[in-house]
Amino acid sequence: MQAITVKVGLASCGIAAGADEVYRKLENYLMENVRPVKLQRTACIGMCFEEPIVELSGSEAGSVTLGKVTADNIATLVEEYLAGGVPSSHVILAQKQDAPRNALLANQKRIVLQNCGVIDPKSLEDYEASGGYQALRKALTMSGDEIITEVKESGLRGRGGAGFSTGLKWSFAKNAQGPKKYVVCNADEGDPGAFMDRSVLEGDPHKIIEGMVIGAYAMGADEGYIYCRAEYPLAIAHLKVAIEAAEAKNYLGNHILGSDFSFELHIKEGAGAFVCGEETALMQSIEGKRGMPTIRPPFPAESGLWGKPTNINNVETWANITWIILNGAKAFHAMGTEKSPGTKVFALAGKIAGSGLIEVPMGITIRDIIYKVGGGMKTEKPFKAVQLGGPSGGCIPAELLDTTVDYDSINATGAIMGSGGMVVMDSGTCMVDVARYFLNFTQNESCGKCTFCRIGTRRMLEILTRITEGKGVMEDIDRLEDLATNIIKGSLCGLGQTAPNPVLTTLRYFKHEYIAHIQEKRCPAGACTALLKYEIIPEKCVGCTACARKCPVNCISGSVKQPHVIDQDKCIKCGACYKTCKFNAIVKG
């Protein structure tokens, strides 16, 4: 019997789906039964919708990945593989034969996620075996200027959302005067619906560390911070292990790998404030203050952390550096489009079949992402819109599905590339409600410094709430547009400047939904509770009384075996009757 390797995906999403239990069960099984199995931990391969995921490799059947594994069937599945075959069920990916998810992975291009779900994130040896820290060795033979030129020529743009040239940003920090400089990794991933950075930090922490060491060497910084939100305990734990291991092998610390270069790296945990993703607020927070943005200029490159020149990049940006150093600017520029080279990681969520983490070359269309990489819609309800960029972004409608993914094309739609959250919505999602949801979020997270952001977003939220409750008037639409313009003009940082985007894009593409709420007092998606109306179709009602017994306010009347009626004045629109009826006799409208 050949020795095989079993890897269990133990990232946050896997654990939430029960992967921990699968791992423990198999561990116990292998203790009780002597089998030629090497059990390993890995992180997230990205197919969250198939979690818990287990990869089997080492037999002649080739590597096989299993999805939706349970603690009850893991041992049986491993035995089937040990016997030389491919397990009869649960196979999602297979090296030597067709498998249901093979195509989804084939349409990706993985650079940033190269090691995620493949190596054990807690093992430096695993990272080294996959080529880890070779880029650093190469970089240390280059001059700082040579590295920066390479990054500039690669065309890499900031993956945090704004898309500024990374090489140019580095050259500003490099040219700034002063003996003390800092580099910072922005891992304060706060956009609801986005989990790209979490997966990279959990799955491949050394890649970020190596990228930062190279950047620090190029810019002449001797100290760095990774600012990670506290809601990601596993990412922080993996980073801590990785930093200790890197220090022990002199990838961090004094005279790195025998050179003259020394670099110290710290982790700073956030404390729960979305605005800290903005770079000036983030630096305030590292210094231990309230995370309120400051005026630029001076830019961080001149005066950042504790007044010293500082360079801040997002997790995904740092994760691209090692690849660029090892493979060269030209190879990087050959991927993606002329103005947006490389790849982009997206977190797919919402009403999509294959929710999870993907990495695709820039220039792919949104349609291909949803249907060829994401497996299409989750249910039979048709596609309505995709939300990009979280609270700073916007909704792209069905007619623009062929928009290509690059910074400029996406900006032209009114949405933004953002950090990579992509939430798919179907006909059951109300666009006014989505706008209200995001305004509620930004209104809560506004730090309060700028009046327009603090009060303007509150007024917008009030108007949107009014509309979803059927109390809106047509003038409200003009008021929303007026407020949006002023909030954009009157806010200091990106939070306020982009807060109106969800409203502006939904007004641009889904104005008819606003009008339906205001004029017809109707929610076309059937999502706004206050505007819902439940009615019983007399022809379909058999008079079973199930709904009347379930109604919490006793507003359904009728005799047994006779059609029932809902008293609309008393109805609280809880939907209990709708869910109870077995005869589809109750309609929601």
Added chain:
Amino acid sequence: MQKDFVKLDALLERYRGKKGILIPMMQEVQDLEGFLSKDTMRYIAAKMDIPAAEIFGVATFYSMFRLKAQGKHIIRVCKGTACHVSDADGIKDALVEHLKLPDGENTTSDMRFTLMEVACLGCCSLAPVIMVDDQTYGKLTPEAIPGILEKYSF
């Protein structure tokens, strides 16, 4: 709860003289005492020579800091975009109903549960999601809530 000054002082001393310490120091104090009371904040201010207003300012700015005592179990309802479009509101309503929370409060009167909303737990593919202490529950329906609460009602 009786204040453990020995532990608190030892904790504060470890931070003395270092830069950028306020937030991690306050997080550790909160871990020790469960929340940040006004007395505690004044005590830190005097001991570490930091203006009390600055400490209070930081405590009220960040959502991780709690100014009130909380229940034995923390329930976090995810309000991320994916959860929102998958009826997170219905899950929250079910929790409020079953916990019988007093008006305007987020902690049950027997101090067993505290209910919170969080922006996103990052498990979007399992939406809607809640987290009770460190355990995540996904793909929820309002009907599943009583069964989950049951597990913690000892």
